[in-house]
Amino acid sequence: MKRSDLILDLQAAIGRSWVLHAPEDLLVYEYDGTIDRGLPEAVVLPEDAKGVATAVRIARKHHVPVTARGAGTGLSGGAIPCEGGVVIVTTRMNRIVELDSENRIAIVEPGVINLDISRAAAPHGLYYAPDPSSQKACSIGGNVAENAGGPHCLRYGTTTNHVLGLEIVTADGQVLWLGGKTADTPGYDLTGVIVGSEGTLAIVTKVIVRLLHKPEATITLLGIFDAVTQASRAVSAIIGKGMVPAALEMMDKNTMDAVEPFVHAGYPPDAGAVLLIEVEGLKEDAQEQADAVASICRELEAREIRIGLSQEDRDRLWAGRKGALGALGRLAPSYYILDGVIPRTLLPTVLDGVYEACERFGFRVANVFHAGDGNLHPNVMFDERVPGATQKVLDLGEEIMRLCVDAGGSITGEHGVGYEKRNYMSWIFSEDDLEVMSRLKAAFGASERFNPGKVFPTSKGCGEVSSRMRAAIAKVGADAYV
């Protein structure tokens, strides 16, 4: 069947204004927060689940795959239509359908921006806990697809721990509810497997999220260290004492060099690393935790500990942390964002290994990451115009992923496998493990209909992505987050 027929069918069903097909319109939808590219044949913007289901059925009739897209801030190419087909954009589905403050739940459409949930819940003293750095821009549908994390997931858990139920559209265009508002719902926990399935099993059209009460007290500490090694020892020691702060973030000197002139957050220019730590709870508890954290930092030779910060100070520090990746653009024309996880006791040694490898390869690296979770984000700076640099940086990335896996960790903590890391999957999963995962895909009847080319290892290339560009190399810009 011809592409023009596909477009006509979509227009007839969804409305002419909500189907994009001109080349200049499609270009906007060929990329996300990574630099992978894949041009769709058509883009549709349905306004509800019924529209999504219709678009899915039409794509099926025309034998083209469907890729769902939220705000496009993803960092593993999740929203890129590797094999063309139809991109379903959820931006029009941006209603908060229900906010039940008494039961602390909200039902939201997938296009709702993460932070807008907390804003809507704030008058009730509630908020939505997972806080990816991109929370001002990213949508909840994308968060569900990637099981997004964020600094405060250390204590409160990632997206999966806050999603109670989902309305989905299946590959055959059926609209179904999974899970529900109550604590227990009978049957297999299909909600739990859709979260983090990277858009390969179903398209989410509504999300039931859990809201939390705002804690009584929050204390922010800034631990300033001369060297990364000391800071990472402090992280291991804090966790080792059984303390789980709300957030425990590390930024190294290279990161602060980029952030400070840009955000004026108050990060010391000459420190080797800082820990941005937040403890929460009853005021008695928060104070006790803050004292204990401060004393561990002191024992581990923190040069200075800032505590008792004003609200403005705290906001600036967090603005610096959450805007760090964008700020890195000041230091190099391109950078490669990595996402790996290690057991927290191994933080000092693995970080040493990361710096050593970067030096050996001849690249500058900025580390800004969720230290308390052991979730590393080395950002390798390079210049893609230099011949051979891209391949070299990819090789370095692979070596760093190896360090994580050898330490007993994982190849992704919150960005997803996507296209970039699918061939690393076999480092942590056996053929049998992957075969069992593929059974789930078969049960959903999804085969290659939804977001083909993602998650599972394959030798096939992604659409128009050339081998030179095959990784998630972010263009410099203030709209990238880690």
Next chain:
Amino acid sequence: MVAQATVLDDLHAIIGNKHAFRPDEAGRFVVDGISPQAVVEPGSYEEVAAVLRYASEAGLAVIPLGGGSRRHIGNLPARYDLALSLSRLEKIIEHEPADLTVTCQAGISIAELQQRLKAHGQRVPFNAGSGHQASVGGVLAANANGPSRAAYGALRDYTIGMRVVTADGRITRAGGKVVKNVAGYDLCKLYTGSLGTLGVIVEATFKVMPVSRRERSIALRLRSPSDACGLAAELYRRGLAFSHVELSSAGGGNDVGWFLEILLAGSQGAVDRSEKELLGLAPRFKAELAASNEANETRSAGESNDDQLLCRLSVLASQLAALIEEIKRLESPLMVAEPITGVLRASWPAVDAAAVLESARAVAAKHEAVCVVEHCSVELKQRIDVFGDPPPAFALMRRVKQQFDPKGILSPGRFVGRL
């Protein structure tokens, strides 16, 4: 069908004479009145895999068993040939206290695991009420949560990795041992609560937490479930330091007493403050301090009946008090609820259980509550689906079951919709 004698011979050949035998008289392996042909107790994941490969080829229905404390959960088995006991898989595989994670085999009892972790000042937030013999694998398969869920989350929240042997005998891994991980589908979620119908859990990795430095138990007597739920909600809203809150009823007719048991836990300062605030709140909800054992004594009275009907209802927390009031009219002698998560367990004597269940389900439907029968007589089980009407996504669940267990050998018939 393979002859019984042959089955035992074959199993002997697979895992040795000592660890494959006919079920004993004690009924340890009886599920809903049905005895299996044989019991196997594999000592390694490879042996579990070999047994499952054999069962798969021979078409034998297998029920995995841990401590057996939740054998009564689930529908009547459609078939039951082989009891696969995990009792010999009871090692702690890896515990690095400073990483706050532990990996253990599925057959270890909750009590033993907690004991071993306690030596390091740690624990997994399983529920105290899980019973001594309950095993890690059994608790996961049954998704047995309890009154600490509001404070620490459910099993699905702190289980980060698993090893599972598939129906066709492959030893597979899901998740990992790090606390944050989004590589691949999160199959741990799928296996948790799947009641042994998708695979046999042989190992699990959990996030652990420190044992609370200070704990204080407070029991309050209240006049109505609505006061009790109101007080619990306020305790939660204020973020007071508690590890579990449980509401129970005692007595019958007009003489019902309502007890709210609260375990405060945390740092000294937080527990002191929480206690003070809780007691300060009490008069507003007409709550009085109860005698220390009052609530517990009444509770144990209701627990020994083999054929009792026990229903678990899950409802929006805001509806719980109204639900309890209506269930009370069905003269349940014992109700235990988790007020913050909206879960109620109500039990009745076996007499007229079918009629009571019908009424309880009508009440549940009215409040849009889920109602699952956790315990009842075999005779009643033959006539009902303990999970009630299949959920909206049942067709999808059936396809999942078919994919994971195409020959239908894993706990056949026991799950939702008799999967």
